[in-house]
Amino acid sequence: MAADLTIGKLAEAAGVNVETIRYYQRRGLLEEPPKPPGGHRRYASEQVRRVRFIKRAQALGFTLSEIGALLALDTACICHDTRALAARKLALIEQKMADLAAMRDVLGGLVRQCDTGTGQTACPIIDVLTRG
Amino acid sequence: MAADLTIGKLAEAAGVNVETIRYYQRRGLLEEPPKPPGGHRRYASEQVRRVRFIKRAQALGFTLSEIGALLALDTACICHDTRALAARKLALIEQKMADLAAMRDVLGGLVRQCDTGTGQTACPIIDVLTRG
DNA sequence: CTAAATGCCGTACTTAAGTACGGAGTCAAG
DNA sequence: CTTGACTCCGTACTTAAGTACGGCATTTAG
The missing domain is CATH 1.20.5 (Single alpha-helices involved in coiled-coils or other helix-helix interfaces)
Structure with missing residues (x-):
């Protein structure tokens, strides 16, 4: 259940900008996978769904911090x-x-x-x- | 069906800031009533509902311009x-x-x-x- | 193995939606 | 008829949510 995406592929698959992914990481909505020292991070393909969830929830009028709370319920x-x-x-x-x-x-x-x-x-x- | 509110009363009744009313006027979501020359504008009490509608629709994820379009359907x-x-x-x-x-x-x-x-x-x- | 594409990261800019401010005029309660 | 609250208007500031940029590192396609 992984398939290992680059940040660019993740962003593309989720229909958002790469910078948006990075922004969500800073906001704590997405965790950033450990970085192989001196290399590029890889993202599990489930993250695509997580990003899409965020976007949909926004379209329903939830703020990013509300969405954070909803996602926290998940775990x-x-x-x-x-x-x-x-x-x-x-x-x-x-x-x-x-x-x-x-x-x-x-x-x-x-x-x-x-x-x-x-x-x-x-x-x-x-x-x-x-x-x- | 009017009751003639000041902008302050309108804002209070709708649960928003006075500046927000003025902002909506600038955006064309609310018309500004004619100003008695050298006096203060008066607002019909229906405007309260209009403002509340805007706020609710925002909470459903509509942008102000989408809301403008919805309101335009009304007339x-x-x-x-x-x-x-x-x-x-x-x-x-x-x-x-x-x-x-x-x-x-x-x-x-x-x-x-x-x-x-x-x-x-x-x-x-x-x-x-x-x-x- | 090299060149173009990506990624990393920090900082700065943008857009939507307000909010605040300042100075002048106006209204209304005492 | 004055004084305090409110209105008007223009301009400027703020916040949330991105977006862009620039310089350097790494990856990958040819």
């Missing part, structure tokens, strides 16, 4: 603080899903309206995220 | 470009929801694991956003 399902964190993130995720569902419904309605020619109606997309 | 359900835009956003939203659902399932499983004491299992949150 530390132990203590009870972890459970609490997971539960909090879960609530946040459910909130986001609800907001998205509301937007989806409005946009769906809008598309349908355009299709059926029932023209001029207001499309109250804003009305949708109003709770809270 | 322009007319042409066929609009329909296309709405349909594209709809697909994006569905993608986001699917990603969130996957994360939710993993986190839910994690919480349940913690609860039932079935300790050391790996929690493959990353595995979850791997498609694509």
Whole structure:
């Protein structure tokens, strides 16, 4: 389960810039593999998925430090603080899903309206995220 | 349906900084009401909802310019470009929801694991956003 | 075995999204 | 009718998340 990528291949496979990989390492989101003294580092191919996860989670509105916390859950399902964190993130995720569902419904309605020619109606997309 | 807020009250009601309101005006996300010559502007209370919408949509990973496009749909359900835009956003939203659902399932499983004491299992949150 | 491509690393620049500031004008409570 | 809070506007600063650069080392394709 390794396949040993260079940083350039890793970046390419994950669809990001090499500098981004290095940035994530500095941020502690990605560990940097030990460097063979006077040589180049090699990356396990699982790292590709890790980077993609980061990018996707960002697209869902999570910051890099939230993502760091989520990734930490991956290796530390132990203590009870972890459970609490997971539960909090879960609530946040459910909130986001609800907001998205509301937007989806409005946009769906809008598309349908355009299709059926029932023209001029207001499309109250804003009305949708109003709770809270 | 107005109630005429000052910029300060609008900002407070929406839970943002006054400067943020002004920034959104500059970005064209919020129109600035006409200024009574040599006086202060007044804002209709609907604007509160508009600002909240912007904030929520940001939390869902939309950029301000995407949000501008979504808001534009609100007043322009007319042409066929609009329909296309709405349909594209709809697909994006569905993608986001699917990603969130996957994360939710993993986190839910994690919480349940913690609860039932079935300790050391790996929690493959990353595995979850791997498609694509 | 050499040349072009990569990698390493530190530092500096960029972009998006705000936030802060300063000086002048305006509003509103006492 | 004054005083303190608020508004206006322009400009400048900040933070998060990258991106670029430059000089040197190493790797790899021909």
